[in-house]
Amino acid sequence: MSTTPAFRRLPRAVRERQMLDAAVRVFSRRGFHAASMDEIADEAGISKPMVYAYLGSKEELFTACLHREGTRLLEAIVGAVVPDLPFEERLWRGLRAFFRFVGAHRDGWAVLYRQGRGERPFAGELAAMRHRIIEVVAGMLDRGLAADGREVRPAELEIMAYALVGASESVADWLADHPDADPDVLAGRMMDFAWTGAGNLLAGRRWSPPPAPTD
Amino acid sequence: MSTTPAFRRLPRAVRERQMLDAAVRVFSRRGFHAASMDEIADEAGISKPMVYAYLGSKEELFTACLHREGTRLLEAIVGAVVPDLPFEERLWRGLRAFFRFVGAHRDGWAVLYRQGRGERPFAGELAAMRHRIIEVVAGMLDRGLAADGREVRPAELEIMAYALVGASESVADWLADHPDADPDVLAGRMMDFAWTGAGNLLAGRRWSPPPAPTD
DNA sequence: GAGCTTACCTACTCGTGCGTAAGGTTACGC
DNA sequence: GCGTAACCTTACGCACGAGTAGGTAAGCTC
Structure with missing residues (x-):
């Protein structure tokens, strides 16, 4: 029989990509500590010393995952938010890009957000x-x-931004567990919330506590 | 000198409380895996076998922490939300109780939310x-x-609830890192956001995508 | 097809930390 | 004042997993 080696020898760049993909998957379902380098190597279809040779220690590997996924997410968002568009349009595009990213990279999102x-x-x-x-x-x-x-x-702006980002993360996390949901629809729901809410709020309508006994 | 033993022998219930308190502190700053039973025992001023004798395995201990802190949080909220009050008032009281809890139990919150x-x-x-x-x-x-x-x-209600809870969690997490902030003020900010936002939104004002090129 | 480089593996070491066995000490009942 | 039960300790066994040493083989260059 001719040369059909069970495992082809691949160039370093390709293997590194495979390893990172495998690491993101394993980290996303196990967490940093519970994930073992053996399992990651196994998932990548390679042996453990290769992971150490290419990506370094476990911490370095996790950092690399965080960095790659974080960069991807950030680039997806800033790539969508064209600077000179009006506020509303930028918010809409940013949210849509965010939810699309989470929908398409659930594992990466889980590593960033949950782990x-x-x-x-x-x-x-x-x-x-x-x-x-x-x-x-x-x-x-x-x-x-x-x-x-x-x-x-x-200070108030910052709190509002925290609320907005937290709300988006929470809905994105819901999306990560509901593969059938449409990211664009969710982005629209968030606009319902954020735009209508923030819009009216920023227009000067403030909530004030009811006069009832406050304790 | 009289009887001043370095370590008094305490009844089981007291020790269990101390151990849980210590465990919550250690888990909150290390996470489940990185926390060691030795450190928890040390933090509680007791030796490791006592922890095993009273609270069982590490998993059981963590579960106990989760359960106690979760129950406390839930009770704080449901205790504040009197059923027959109007929606706005209940939301306000619930949020205030939530932020007060986080402000007063930062460690417990960290265990529940971050770890x-x-x-x-x-x-x-x-x-x-x-x-x-x-x-x-x-x-x-x-x-x-x-x-x-x-x-x-x-389905839309649920998404909105996710957004609201996520926003509150995010702001609460900010609070956990800013000990000087006033929980009641933050609850007010959340009402600004949630009430004004959700209020207007639920009144029928929906956001709709701009007619501009949608890609 | 000799010789070098790069990809890749098996099989180990060794630290760390969970969980426990076996024994010491204090308080309390009688 | 002594037994006994509950409290508490020191000191270990053992498994698991990070990281490595040392060796094999595939592909490339000439």
Whole structure:
């Protein structure tokens, strides 16, 4: 019989990609600690020393996953949010890109959102990344207001941005567990919430506590 | 010198409380896997076999933490939400109780929100708990609408509840990192967002995509 | 087809941390 | 004041998994 080796020898770049894909899958279902390098190697169809040779230690591997998925997510969003469009349009495009990404990269999303947040060495960096996104959203809100001649204290803007991002994450997480849902529809639902809500809110309508006994 | 033993012998119930308190603290800063039973025992000022004797395995201990903190949180909220009050008032009281709880039990919150979600054996139970809360919120929204003579499809209600809960969690998480912030003020901010937003939204104002090129 | 490089593997070491066996100490009943 | 039961300890067994040493073979160059 001719040369049909069970396992072809592949160039490094291809293997690295396969390993990262496998690592994201395994990390997404096990978490950082519970995932073993053996299982990742197995999932990638390769042996453990190869993973160490190419991607380094377990922490470095997880960092690489976080970095790749985080970059992809960020690029998907900033690529969709064209700068000179009006606020509403940018928000809509950003949300749609976000939900589309989560729908298409559920594993990556799970690693970023469910697994990365608790693990000690990575939580900080991840929180910083999230905070950067929130600042961007807050900036969008601020510019949306400035264009309207209004003004809101930065602290309140930040809280609002936290609420908006948190709401989106929560709905995205729902999407990750409902493969049949349409990301664009969800983005529309979020606009229902964020735009109608934030829009009216920023237009000056503030909620005030009822006069009833406050304790 | 009289009898001043370095370590008094305490009744079981007291020790169990101390151990759970210590476990919540350690789990909150390390996560489930990275936390060691030795460190928990040390934090509780007791030796490891005592932890096993009273609380069982590490998984059982973590489950106990999750259960206690989750029950406390739930009780704080349902205790604040008096059934017969109007929708707005219940929402306000529920949010305020939630933020007050997080402000007063940062460690417990961290275990529930940051650590529990990713860890395999517990994620499911925790997700179920969260889902129960979301159902309650969805029910509140529904009753709020019904009282207003309106009607919304259950699926949309659920999405909205996810957004609301996610927004609250995100702001609560911000609170956990900002000890000086006032929980009641944050609850007010959330009402700004949720009430003004959801209120207008549920009153029939829906956002619709702009006519611009949709890709 | 000799010789080098790169891809790849089997089979180990060794640290860490869960869980436990076996024994010491304190308080309390009588 | 002594037995005994509950409390508490030190010191270990053992499994699991990160990381590695050392060896094999495929493909390339000439």
